[in-house]
Amino acid sequence: MYTLLQPDFRIKRDEERCIRCGVCVRQCAFDVHSVDTDDGSIRSDESKCVACQRCETLCPTRALTLEENYHVANENYNWTGGVLKNIWKQAETGGVLLTGMGNPRPYRIYWDHLVLNASQVTNPSIDPLREPMELRTYLGSKPDSVEVVKENGSLKLKTKLAPQLRLDAPFLFSAMSLGAIGYNVQEAMARAATEMGIYWNTGEGGLHKDLYKYGKNTIVQVASGRFGVYKDYLDAAAAVEIKIGQGAKPGIGGHLPGEKVGDLVSMTRMIPAGTDALSPAPHHDIYSIEDLSQLIYSLKEATEYTKPVSVKIAAVHNVAAIASGIVRAGADIVAIDGIRGGTGAAPTMIRDNVGIPIELAIAAVDQRLRDEGIRNRASILAAGGFRSSADIIKAIALGADAVYLGTAALVAMGCHVCQKCYTGKCNWGIATQDPYLERRLNPDIAAERLSNLIHAWSHEIMEMLGGMGINAIESLRGNRLHLRGVGLSKTELDILGVRHAGAS
Amino acid sequence: MEGRWNRRYDWQYDRIPSGCGLAAIISEAGRSFGGEEIIQSICVLHDRSNGLGGGFAGYGIYPEKRDLFAFHVMFESIEAKELVDAYFDRNFYVEESGHIPTRKIKEITNAPLLWRYFVKPLDDSLQDCELCEEDFVTRSVFHINGEIPGAYVFSSGKNMGAFKAVGYPEDVGRFYRLDEYEGYSWIGHGRFPTNTPGWWGGAHPFTLLDWSLVHNGEISSYGINKRYLEMFGYRCELQTDTEVAAYLFDLLLRRHGLSIEVACKALASPFWSDIDRMPEEERELFKAIRMVYGPALLNGPFAIVLGFTGGLIGINDRVKLRPLVAARKDDRLYLASEEAAIREISPDLDVVWAPKAGEPVIGRVRTGEPEVVGAEETVA
Incomplete structure (x- = not known):
């Protein structure tokens, strides 16, 4: 079946910088890069690229640049490029869409709407370089209270934690x-x-x-x-x-x-x-x-x-x-x-x-x-x-x-x-x-x-x-x-x- | 009577940072002395307060009514008083009620209606809710302060009383005629609130049952201390962090039966680096205290004096970020923010020292009388 999918990413190779060392070829398990046997130049099949940036990071001459491929020119608010691609993928395979990592969708990230407090005047702030600052944490069930007894003049814990x-x-x-x-x-x-x-x-x-x-x-x-x-x-x-x-x-x-x-x-x-x-x-x-x-x-x-x-x-x-x-x-x-x-x-x-x-x-x-x-x-x-x-x-x-x-x-x-x-x-x-x-x-x-x-x-x-x-x-x-x-x-x-x- | 004296702000203001001066005196022989001494002592610390709150607590001041709970209540209106009267009639035997004696002085204005009740919970009320006397009184205090608008209980112990107002402490003392009372233990406080016009209820001490607490500092852990106390049924309504310290002492000493020593180690706990160096048995104890009472740790700068029947505790935060000086002379233990406040009333001291961070100074009446409630040094 002929695929309607265009590559997600575009790989730009600066031919002046590329020394044809083949690092990108060896590093890519998705087989994006390959050496053209005719002229020794390196070609990239962008349709396989996942933008893991391994090649870009390891390229010794920084000859590679990855860009998102905005090929859906008539993308609209409801029918986004991502939505169209998902449908094409499933129309071509009949399968469940699979993915990895965490949810990328723009649900509100509350951390970015919460701010922290700091002391000013009425309460001195504490400098952790000078004073003890304790992060130690104990995980587990704690009782409502502890029982302490005095035995031979010294305090002893009676509660078993x-x-x-x-x-x-x-x-x-x-x-x-x-x-x-x-x-x-x-x-x-x-x-x-x-x-x-x-x-x-x-x-x-x-x-x-x-x-x-x-x-x-x-x-x-x-x-x-x-x-x-x-x-x-x-x-x-x-x-x-x-x-x-x-x-x-x-x-x-x-x-x-x-x-x-x-x-x-x-x-x-x-x-x-x-x-x-x-x-x-x-x-x-x-x-x-x-x-x-x-x-x-x-x-x-x-x-x-x-x-x-x-x-x-x-x-x-x-x-x-x-x-x-x-x-x-x-x-x-x-x-x-x-x-x-x-x-x-x-x-x-x-x-x-x-x-x-x-x-x-x-x-x-x-x-x-x-x-x-x-x-x-x-x-x-x-x-x-x-x-x-x-x-x-x-x-x-x-x-x-x-x-x-x-x-x-x-x-x-x-x-x-x-x-x-x-x-x-x-x-x-x-x-x-x-x-x-x-x-x-x-x-x-x-x-x-x-x-x-x-x-x-x-x-x-x-x-x-x-x-x-x-x-x-x-x-x-x-x-x-x-x-x-x-x-x-x-x-x-x-x-x-x-x-x-x-x-x- | 304008509402301003007792205007409770909405929830936005439940924590008001403030600086302060404090002083306390106890006769460990249980000898009574007049309230003028504590006024004279706190007067020296005038500059540590700003006229927006002063208060005192005296112990042993109502000897003839020692078996009754003495409620001191502020009223914004007659209507509020009628509601509280009705509440007391339903739940308590009221032996006596009347004005708290005051002196008209120009420095203290906008006074609310100040009323005193000597009461005892009705047996029926106790049985109905299956609570002990102390828990019933606690619940009543929270009920009046939380549910009856314009009424505020500022003292609810036996044979003790708190007195507080907007003003400098020395004026507040004169206003309440403290020179006419005699007690074996006194606590005084002058307040420097930083972001509110101050209301009468916001002055220290904060009290519950026999506990009275004055505080210089800001409790940065207030948010979690409050939520921790709520798990045990306490309600923090008084717009200040000091209140949680009083309730935490009540929880740990009275309800959990911890000794003063252990309770102080929960509220101002040693550092892990110190705990790690302790002998095994002690280490396990302190580890457990920190694990279990972590939410009760009072974090932030403070000097606190806690009064209770038969004793006093002075304690600093775990890094001593606020001043506290202790001294002894004969049967007396003195505590104050500054040594000058002690020297003013007792120039010739036997010993003066600065208590270490987190180390409580405990004063205790050593004779049989008066009886010590809920705070035995050791627990069985």
Whole structure:
């Protein structure tokens, strides 16, 4: 069938600069560039280009420039170029549109409509270079109060606390499975998490044996496919997370195609090589909240109540009530993934249209748990498109205990957000199982880049906290008086529990 | 009577930053002395306030009515008083009610109707709502302050009372005729609010039951402290961050049964770097306190004096960003923002010191009387 699709991008090659070294040819797994055998010149098939910018970045003479190809001249507000292309694609294939990464559509990003407070005169700001500034965070269930007794003249704690995760800064690396991403990426996250005193999450692809040594900074996932779940896996981890849903694809499962299931993935997921790894949409043993409670307690029994159990859900319309049910079902942590949460593969229509923004979800869940007097019984983890330390500190002020970083971590390692993770051809060596491509990601360098990012964001958060006259992160958590809205409606402000800028 | 004296601003103003001066005296022998001493002491700190709020609390001042809750209430109108009278008639046995004695002086103007009730909750009321006396009184205070427009309870303890107004503290003391009362413990406060014309209810101390609290500083953690307290049924209605400190002490000491020492470590907790260096048992205790009471941590600059039946606590924030001086002479413990305020009334002190950041100074009546309520040093 003749395709109606024009290339999404246009590649400009400056022939005066091009030295025909062939770097672009070798770097592109999508086979965009090729050498013309007649004259040795390099040609580019733009129809295959995904704009990952690998060639552009690595070209030694900066001879390449990528541009968006605005070929739909009669694009209108309703029938945009993107819409036409989607229809042509489906008319040509009859398939579901697939994509990767987070929702790119222009839903309001509330972080950009929230501003932070700072001290002036009545309250001294605190300089984190001179004074202690504490970001340490403990995740897990807290009792309503503690009981302290005096024995032989010294105070002694009588209350036994539930297991807790200690974070030196309020970040974790999001769940990304081996299969969705390569081994080197997981190793880099595990090493950076260990170095920075934070955690990384296996996703639902099991945990490779060689990564068990990072177990005390590892959260292992138990998802609907139960891939790689067995005794050693649970024992190796610091915490266990039950994955119910994901922000990029609420309500549906996952599908790792057989061609990505090589020996490594096969061994780690405990499935035969070459078979599709299908995660059902629901857990087939969870058809209601009481079933979830059984799984939570099964995992607690299996780990002898030594590890917190987290439950991850996608932020959907009724998220506050669902989160409340999860807390009452016994979860120590509730992780909420918003509409901008990333993915290795999701149907485009679902990624772009299902779920609610994480900002509103954090605010609603935190308030609901407070209204019910159970906020202390679980920590709240927020996920879904956090771009900077400013987004994170605002999330904490709205009520999150800590934040999952997925896309930001990948970007730190080199991802250019081309949204083609599902192809397995990631030129940056991240979302791929191809050994040739995987080697492009050096875990030493990637771990260092991740640690640098965590260090930088921690420092920025300390500066902002100090500016507010606060020297411990728990004094900002849920402290919405340090936020003001700009350009938000009354309804939005009410849901966020934030006043408009100018209101004192 | 204009409404201005007691104009409650809308929700936009629920936190008013202010600077201040404070002073406190307790006789640990439980000896009573007149209110003029605390006036003389706080008077020295005149320049730390700006005339927009002064107040006092005295303990042991109503010995003949020691078993009754003494409610001090401000009324904007007769109608408000009628509503409160009706509320008391329904829920309390009212032994006596009348004007709070005042002296007409030119410095204090626009006074609201100031009324005093000596009451006891009716047994029926307690049974109906299954609350203890203290919780019932707490609920009544929140009800009147939140639901009855133009009425504000500013004191609700037994054998103690708070007195406050818009004005300089020395004038407020004279206005309320404090020289005519005798008590074993006194707290004084002069206020320097920075962004509001000041209303009578906004002056310190803030009280609930026997707790009275004065504060110099700004609590930057107010937003979360307030939401944390709301989980336990407290309502913060008084447009100031000081209020949360009073309620947090009530929650931790009275309701959670923590000792003063432990409660102070929750509200002004040690740094993690210090906790990490503690011996194991202590470390686990302090870790647990910070984990569980993180939302109760008072963050930001403050010096606080908390009064209660039989005692006083003075405490600074965890990095000591506001002044607080302590001194002893014979059976007396003194606290003040500046040493001068103490020397003014007791020039010849046994010992003077600056309490360390987050370390409470505790004064306590050591004889059998008066009884100590809800704040035992150790808990069983």
